[in-house]
Amino acid sequence: MTAHLHNRAVDTLARLLEKHTGQQLTEARRWRVETSLRPLLRTNGLHSMDELVHVLGRAPSGPLFEQVIDLMLNHESSFFRDLNVFQSLEEAILPKIREAATEKRLRIWCAGCSTGKEAYSVAMALKHMGDVWDGWRISILGTDVSPLAIEEARRGRYTQMEMQRGLGINDLLRWFTPDGDHWQIRDEIREMVSFHADNLLSPRAVSGEFDLILCRNVLFYFPEDKRRLATAEITRHAHAGTYLVLGAGETMVGQGSCFTPCRDHRCVYVCDTAGRCSTSCSASAAR
Numbered sequence: 001m002t003a004h005l006h007n008r009a010v011d012t013l014a015r016l017l018e019k020h021t022g023q024q025l026t027e028a029r030r031w032r033v034e035t036s037l038r039p040l041l042r043t044n045g046l047h048s049m050d051e052l053v054h055v056l057g058r059a060p061s062g063p064l065f066e067q068v069i070d071l072m073l074n075h076e077s078s079f080f081r082d083l084n085v086f087q088s089l090e091e092a093i094l095p096k097i098r099e100a101a102t103e104k105r106l107r108i109w110c111a112g113c114s115t116g117k118e119a120y121s122v123a124m125a126l127k128h129m130g131d132v133w134d135g136w137r138i139s140i141l142g143t144d145v146s147p148l149a150i151e152e153a154r155r156g157r158y159t160q161m162e163m164q165r166g167l168g169i170n171d172l173l174r175w176f177t178p179d180g181d182h183w184q185i186r187d188e189i190r191e192m193v194s195f196h197a198d199n200l201l202s203p204r205a206v207s208g209e210f211d212l213i214l215c216r217n218v219l220f221y222f223p224e225d226k227r228r229l230a231t232a233e234i235t236r237h238a239h240a241g242t243y244l245v246l247g248a249g250e251t252m253v254g255q256g257s258c259f260t261p262c263r264d265h266r267c268v269y270v271c272d273t274a275g276r277c278s279t280s281c282s283a284s285a286a287r
Contacts, residue, residue: 009049010034016056016065017072021145022201022230023221025072036071040064070148074221077114078165080121082216085245088265089212090125093243095132097211100241104136109210109237111200112218113142116153116193117162120185122214123192124171143198143205150197156185200230209239216267217247231258235271242271 010033014025025033034049044064046052056065080086097106106126110119119142126133144150163172163183176183196205200218213234219227234244235258244259246252246267252259259269 009053012053013049013068013072016060017069018223020069021073021199022226023073023145024223026221029072029074033072037068040067040071066147070146073146073149074217075114075146075149076217077117078162079117079167079171080124081118081166082248083166085216085267086121086125088268089122089245090128092265093212093268094126094129097241097243098132101211106133106136106138106212107208107210108138108140108212109206109214110140110142111203111213111215111234113144113149113153113195114146115149115158116142116156116195117158117166118142118214118216119153119193119195120156120189121166123189124175126192127175127189138192140193141206141210142193142195143200143203144195145197145199147197150195153195156190157182158185159183200233201226203233206233206237208237210237210242211239212243212245213238214245216245217250219250220247235259238271240271240273244269244271 010025010030013033014030017023017025037049037052041047041049041052044052044055046055052068056068059065108122110122113119119140122140126138142150142153144153157179158176159182163176172183175186175189177186178184198205200215215230215234219230222230231252238244238258243262244252246269248267250267252261252269259271262268262270
């Protein structure tokens, strides 16, 4: 397969990815596409990327299409990723949310939750805080555009290597049960979280307002117009006082005056007033 045909095939796959998920195939990820897809090509008796594109053109849906899209997404995740974020949650942000609450209800949304490690980490962080949440109705929603990642999140079953990245021994022994060469998360944590396959640009499983929204390392992959749409969707589910946590390379600056940065916490923003947020971001996204 010539370099020209290969690049053309990758360009086609990149367009499929953006059409289906809104995400762009960054230059850093383009070179890994063939490596990621090679086992899938072999399994399906295909000999080149161009052949794969041809097959997808005849059947632009179904299991093969879903697998191709899934393999082009970045599922990089770990328990308690960026530990300083979880320290801020436990020591400052969650206590502030609790103090400001008018009823004993806590709603958290992990947008772009991948295979569930972030959402389960949030649940464990709440447990770290002791009995302060006793009597509260707590719900954690995890959404991701990948149905395959959501299936794994619902299973809550992880390899030894996954457990060694970010998870302390105390949390491992307290919240997981060994299952062969894997670890299964205990029901006490799993029952705090629900997972749904959903696109951040037009979420159907998301309703109401949340007290805390985590959308880390997701906006980075959207082009500017899609990023504004995602920002508008996030804002639509925020109220005055909602906290938003982004990834280290992401910002809400320039996306509309919906959230203001928290001075004491990197990558953390707070919604000033719900009405102002909704109006501001909707106008910004429409431009």
